[in-house]
Amino acid sequence: MNSNPFxxxxxxxxxxxASSGIGAQxxxxxxxxxxxxxxxxxxxxxxxxxxxxxxxxxxxxxxADLYTQLEDVINNCPKINGIVYSAGIxxxxxxxxxxxxxxxxxxxxxYTIPVFLLDKLFKNKKIIPNSSIVFxxxxxxxxxxxxxxxxxxxxxxxxxxxxxxxxxxSHQKIRAxxxxxxxxxxxxxxxxxxTISKEAMDEHEKSYPLGFGETTDVANLAVFLLSxxxxxxTGTNIIIDGGLTAGA
Numbered sequence: 001m002n003s004n005p006f007x008x009x010x011x012x013x014x015x016x017x018a019s020s021g022i023g024a025q026x027x028x029x030x031x032x033x034x035x036x037x038x039x040x041x042x043x044x045x046x047x048x049x050x051x052x053x054x055x056x057x058x059x060x061x062x063x064a065d066l067y068t069q070l071e072d073v074i075n076n077c078p079k080i081n082g083i084v085y086s087a088g089i090x091x092x093x094x095x096x097x098x099x100x101x102x103x104x105x106x107x108x109x110x111y112t113i114p115v116f117l118l119d120k121l122f123k124n125k126k127i128i129p130n131s132s133i134v135f136x137x138x139x140x141x142x143x144x145x146x147x148x149x150x151x152x153x154x155x156x157x158x159x160x161x162x163x164x165x166x167x168x169x170s171h172q173k174i175r176a177x178x179x180x181x182x183x184x185x186x187x188x189x190x191x192x193x194x195t196i197s198k199e200a201m202d203e204h205e206k207s208y209p210l211g212f213g214e215t216t217d218v219a220n221l222a223v224f225l226l227s228x229x230x231x232x233x234t235g236t237n238i239i240i241d242g243g244l245t246a247g248a
Contacts, residue, residue, distance in 0.1 A: 005229035008035030011081035012058075013226060015039055016066065016117070019046035021186035022136055023086030025215035026222045030084075031055040033223055038062060038077060041087070066113045074120045082132040082226045083121070085114045090138075092147035103150060110154035115161060122169075129172040132226045135162055136218065137178035139241050143248070155180075159237045166235030175234035177225050182241030184213040209243030 013030050017023035019041035027037045031054040039054075040062040041047050047061050064073050066087060088110050093102055114135060121127050140148050141155035158178060165176035183205065205212050221240055224230055239245060 005231075006033065006224070006227050008033040008223065008227060010034070011226075012036040012038065012078060014077055014080050014083040014121075016083070016085050017041060017087030017136075018050055019043045020050075021086070022181075022184065022215050022218045022222075023084065024050045025219040026084050026086060028053050028055075029216070029219040029223050030226065031059065033227070035081075035223075035226070036060075038080065040064060040066075040073060066117060067108060070113070070116060070120065073117070074124055074126065077121070077126055079126055079128050080121075080131065081128060082134070083118075083127070084134045084136070084222050084226070085117070086136045087113070088136065090151045093150055094147050095149050098149065106150040107154045107157075110151065111157045111161070114158065118165065127174060129174065131172075131174045132230070133162070133165060133174065133176040134222050134225045135176075135178045136222075137162075137180045137237060139180050139182045139239060139245070141180060141237070142239065143245060162237070163235045170234065173231075175225075175231070177230075177233060177235070178237045179218055179221055179225070180237050180239045180241075181213060181218050182208065182239075182244045184215060184218055186215060207244060208241070209246065211242055213240065213242055 008030055013035050015023055015027040015037055018027045018039035027039050027050055030037050036058040037054055038060045039047055039050055042065050044063045047063060051059060051061055062073055062076050091102060091106055135158055137158050138155040140152040141159050144152040162176045162178045
């Protein structure tokens with residue numbers, strides 16, 4: 001038995017959205033702690049770049065669109081000790097401009113797909129007892145912003161879904177938690193700059209006592225939640241925001 005509760009040796013994890021940003025860094029961080037990683041995403045070239053950075057052996061790539069190729073993911077996924085669901089998109093859409101198309105696009109990837117992914121993983125007994133499930137949610141689920149109805153709503157639904165998993169699967173010692181980051185320097189932040197403006201984002205960063213986060217900040221929390229060091233933590237939505245909401 002490993003005496004280091006932070007070690008991931010001998011364990012296998014599925015990471016979705018692993019081709020960039022938080023997902024990519026989390027996959028790399030898992031491998032550095034001894035875990036075997038199944039990286040999943042749509043972009044084969046970017047997945048290969050991440051795969052090349054993984055330490056150790058036994059890792060696997062699944063190139064798939066979770067919306068249209070969910071069965072392929074399930075069929076190719078080995079039994080796992082946990083999952084980090086990091087796939088997601090953000091859109092800034094004022095309430096009066098919301099339509100069915102953008103509603104579906106935001107809710108599908110941020111909420112609907114993870115619900116059905118976990119449903120199929122559980123039904124196919126891919127998630128073994130004593131596993132840990134981590135969803136990358138958002139600070140927006142607790143502190144919404146103008147134009148964030150769809151994004152904040154989808155992430156809030158994900159937060160509640162996580163708590164339900166924690167309750168329903170506690171008898172198997174399967175844990176579920178969300179990480180709710182503030183602004184992190186990822187491609188999603190670049191997208192926000194396109195719809196808002198870089199100047200506005202630079203001004204917003206000044207409100208963060210510790211500045212915007214790095215992908216490693218979130219990945220470090222994710223691997224902690226995957227490890228046995230967090231075995232008494234489940235059903236939580238953990239805010240990590242560089243002190244932004246410290247006085248809220």
